[in-house]
Amino acid sequence: MTVTDDVLATLAAALPQGCLVTDPDILVSYRQDWARDPDAVLPLAVARPTTTEEVQVVMRWATEHRVPVIPRGAGSGLSGGATAVAGCVVVSTERMRRIEVDPVTRIAVVEPGLLNAEVKAAAAEHGLWYPPDPSSFEMCSIGGNVATNAGGLCCVKYGVTTDYVLALRVVLADGTDVRLGGPRLKDVAGLSLTKLFVGSEGTLGIVTEATLRLIPAQPPSSTLVASFASVQAAADTVLAITRTLRPSMLEFMDRTSIGAVEDALKMGLDRTAEAMLIARSDAPGAIAAEEISVMADACTASGASEVFTTDDPDEGEAFAAARRFAIPAVERLGSLLLEDVGVPLPKLPALVEGIAAISRERDVMVAVIAHAGDGNTHPLIVFDPEDAAMAERAHLAFGEIMDLALSLGGTITGEHGVGRLKKAWLPDQLGEDVMELTQRIKNALDPLGILNPGAIL
Amino acid sequence: MTVTDDVLATLAAALPQGCLVTDPDILVSYRQDWARDPDAVLPLAVARPTTTEEVQVVMRWATEHRVPVIPRGAGSGLSGGATAVAGCVVVSTERMRRIEVDPVTRIAVVEPGLLNAEVKAAAAEHGLWYPPDPSSFEMCSIGGNVATNAGGLCCVKYGVTTDYVLALRVVLADGTDVRLGGPRLKDVAGLSLTKLFVGSEGTLGIVTEATLRLIPAQPPSSTLVASFASVQAAADTVLAITRTLRPSMLEFMDRTSIGAVEDALKMGLDRTAEAMLIARSDAPGAIAAEEISVMADACTASGASEVFTTDDPDEGEAFAAARRFAIPAVERLGSLLLEDVGVPLPKLPALVEGIAAISRERDVMVAVIAHAGDGNTHPLIVFDPEDAAMAERAHLAFGEIMDLALSLGGTITGEHGVGRLKKAWLPDQLGEDVMELTQRIKNALDPLGILNPGAIL
Known part of the structure; x- marks a missing residue:
């Protein structure tokens, strides 16, 4: 059903002043997340609640009027999980930002709008640590992390978001x-x-509070950087x-991403290497x-061309930061x-x-970075959006890479979520x-199908 | 509906010879698990399948004839999750015992009938480790571990069963x-x-295979044993x-359990201590x-009366074994x-x-052991089943302890499951x-309610 202005006005009236935004100039920035889903449309309105009760108001109204609701965190999602759909209201949790750290119980009770980095910082004030660390940790929200079961770089040793969520407060479809x-x-x-709710991408409910397990602060890290003349040699080393x-980080970069990062940061990475590991x-x-010594030996045994180690945490962090910078660096080369x-x-x-073969066959650049210790890769397909033929080849490669992963017993998504961009491939995997x-669980929890319709399913 | 002999015969005929057992002398040992649920009855039959397909045959038949099915692992459950109910067929997974360890992928693909200890042993052959370690690890099955999301002693550092389950093969209610x-x-x-299926206690499906994540073998452990003149001092030390x-074990025993273990094992534990920690x-x-030195200092700072440390793994294991022996040791004093x-x-x-107060008020012995680092306790209520008044007081204490835990923001079950014995308290918690x-999820997955009816819900 189409929502009339009158019906929308009842929602605005039921919420505090300023909570519901309908100004198109503002709405435009809530159309889509970082996946830049081309199918995104302008939402009817954006609700920016500050309390669970306000989220309930929205969901009760949405149920009454059968309005699709798109839950949204910081908008840094990479699979189109927060794409606005026709006639929807976006619920942005950006203003729900309370946090309380209980250092004795070693938990943080956080609202979804906090950034991951803010949770880490609040924990650190008490000598504690919230491990999950997506590369986007300075700009992604904890609500989005919960919605996607986000991973990161230290997950190879410390696990992913779901391993740290002790409790959730959730508003269901009916409020x-x-x-x-x-x-x-x-x-x-x-x-x-x-x-069940962690990783459900806003399709089963809206998380309004999470109780996160914290652990004692991470000791300072030592770091190894090794270059290899072949991908196979680097992969052998990983195994x-x-x-x-159990390294606390084990990351991979291919030649293209090394070059892109070196172009941007000029830190002396070996551009001639086919692969680099940062452990x-x-x-x-x-x-x-x-x-570090055991890992260095493993690199040498696999024929590493260069192995650099440091126990200086800042120097090591520079290499970790370089790896995290790979996506922005490659993005300078074109659309991704x-x-x-x-x-x-x-x-x-x-x-x-196989990805290299697809890159050659489709004649598009594909840079590969990976959380290698988890077998989780991020092929970055680079294309010129003005070049329609190249864009089409890029999209074909996008699908072929998922097909390839499935043919190897893999998954179409390790940590970003299915969202809308990958859902066509989900049946092939599941x-x-x-x-x-x-679908049975979705129907049981959201019988009207108003929560993030079109995501996952 | 009541199942006639004819209908049961169709199931027997659809399964391999010997798979379906109806001999009452054999059935009697499938009536109940270690919880010794007094409401247990003789099942109609016990199916002992060896393949997923045989489990499917049972579930299709059960769906067709609306027969309740009680999934059963090794029968070591402590909450009555495997209590046989009227007119049911028990599906025992004890004969599903295949295991394959892939040391390169670091996984074990196991069938549910394997014992936890057998999975550990198979992993160890490859220098790998499956951490979850219920005290009953030598007699509990991995299928039961998955069904209850079993914990154990090393979970304080290494997490529980769900943290190690990468994949499941499950037969649903309809086969x-x-x-x-x-x-x-x-x-x-x-x-x-x-x-979702891990910890669902057989109410959503029957697990016929699990893919478990393995990690590199655990290094040898050093051990600390400390005695305290008060429970508070021991608890302060835990915090x-x-x-x-992050200790790899942090266990608590109270005076009663220390005495019971010392009676049985005569290893020189301090019977005068009110509390003991094994870390x-x-x-x-x-x-x-x-x-160990940091932990010893913490013990001393809290006023420990005695602190013993050893880096001899065998000597340390003797103390861990003493802790694991606490339940059998206390069981010598009466029914539990x-x-x-x-x-x-x-x-x-x-x-x-609070537990000590309940013990005094109800005049029943309650020994307390605990996975202290997780805040997870096992009060053992000891009673003489021949003494009806005492048995009644024991059952009252059983409920009061759960009420107490809930009043402290706790849970009625940390690792054993709700089963049938605790389900009356579940609504108070949830x-x-x-x-x-x-219930909505249960209905969506088992609309006829034939899977382990009466457990959890």
Whole structure:
């Protein structure tokens, strides 16, 4: 049904002044997230609630009038999970920014609008640490992290978002406010509903509060950077390392991304290398040096052309920052289609080689960076949007890379989510029965289908 | 509906010879699990399938004839999750025992009938480790571990079962065979269905295969044992320790359990202590000694009466084994009602004190052991089943301990599951809305309500 101005006015009236925005000049910045979904349209309105109760008001109204609602965090999503659809209201959690750290229970109770970096900073004030660290941690919100079950660089040792979510407060499609889980480190009372909502991309409810587990502060890290003449040699090294120890970071960059980062940062990376690994150890005391030494030996055994190590945390952080800068650096070369495919670890070389083949066949540049220790890669497909033929080839490559990952027993998305851009490939991964199972759960929780319609399903 | 012998015969005929057992002498041992639910009845039959397809045959038949099915692992459950109900067929997974370890991908693909200890042993052959370690690890099955999201002693550092389940193969109520997740370390494609099934206690499906994440072998552990003149002093120590480092074990025993274990094992434990902590560090190399030293200082600062440390792994293992032996040791004193309540860490002293008060008021012995670092306690209520008045007082205490945990912001079950014995308390913990949400998911996945009816809901 189409929402009339009168109906929209009832929502505006039910919310505090200024909560509901209908100014088209403002709405335009809520059309889409970083995935820049070409199908995005102007939403009817954007609600910017500051409390759970205001989110409930929106959802009750949306249920009554069957209005699609698009939950939105910081808008840094890369799969089109926050694309505005026709006739929708966007619910932006950007103004829900309360946080309370309880250092004795070692938890942070946070509202979804906090940035990941702000949660880390608040924990650090108490000598504690919230590990999950998407490369975008300075601009992505914790609500979005929960919605996508976000990963990051330290996940290879410390796990992903779901491993740190003890409890959630969620507003369901009909406006019901439920509290799932609690500040208990172990809790098996009832179904694992907290975990079901983590990663549900706003299709089952809107998270208005999360209780996050914190751990003692991370010790200073030692860092290794190694260059390789082949992708295979780097991938072999990854397998050798992960079998013997647990690095706190194990990242991969290919020749294209090394060059792009070096162009931007001029830090002396080896442009002639086909692959580079950045590995870190945060083992305490002298053990970090031992772990770095074991990893350096693994690099040398696989024929690394250069191995550099440092126990200076700042110097090491510069290399981690270089890796995190890879996406913006490659983006200078053109528009990006950002992939997020993962494979079982031993298939990593086959994936990277297959991507290179697709790049050649489709004649588009594909830079590859990877959370190598997790088998999770981010092929960055570079194209000129003014060149329609190239853009089409880029989109074909985008699909072919997912097909390739699936053929290797992999996943179409390791940490960004399915959103709208990848949902055409989801049935190929999950199969008909699991899609049907997913739909049954969606129907049970959102029978009118008003929560983020078109995402995932 | 009541199942006639003819209908049961159709199931027997559809399964391989010997798969379906109806001999009452055999059935009697499938009536109940270790919770010894007094409401248990003789099942109609027990199916002991060896393949997923045989489980599908049972579920299709059960759907057609609306027969309740009770999934059963090793029968070591402590909440009555496998209690046989009237007119049911028990599906025991004990004969599904295939395992394949892939050391390069660092996974084990296991069938549910394997014991936890067998999975650990198979991983160890490749220098790898499956961490979750319920005290019953030598007799509990991995299928049961998945069904209850089992915990254990090393979980304080390494997490619980759900943290290690990458994929599941599940037979749904209607016999559909679905594969959820896969051998990818990061995977956010679609809803977190794998995590929904972990801990669902057989109410949503029957797990016929699990893909488990393995990590490099645990380094040898150093161990600390400390005695305290008060529970509060021990609890203070737990908070001091967990705020600064991550021990690989942090266990608590009260005076009663110390005495019971000492009676049985005669290893020189301090019977006069009100509380004992057993802590371990598996940090590599010299760091273990450092961590043990930090923990010893914390014990001393809290006024520990005795602190013993050892870097001999066997000597340390003897103390861990003593802790694991606490339940059998206390069981020598009478019948047990086994609790599993957890609280936010700072509430641990209040919980232990409150339990002592309930013990005094109800005049029943309650021994308390705890995975202290997780705030997860196991009060063991000891009673003489021949003494009806005492048995009644014990059951009252059982409920009061859960009420106490809830009043402290805790959970009625940290790692054993709700099963049937605790479900009366579940609404008090979850609230009406979350119970309704749970029921909606149950209805969506098991519309006829044939999977483990009466468990959880």
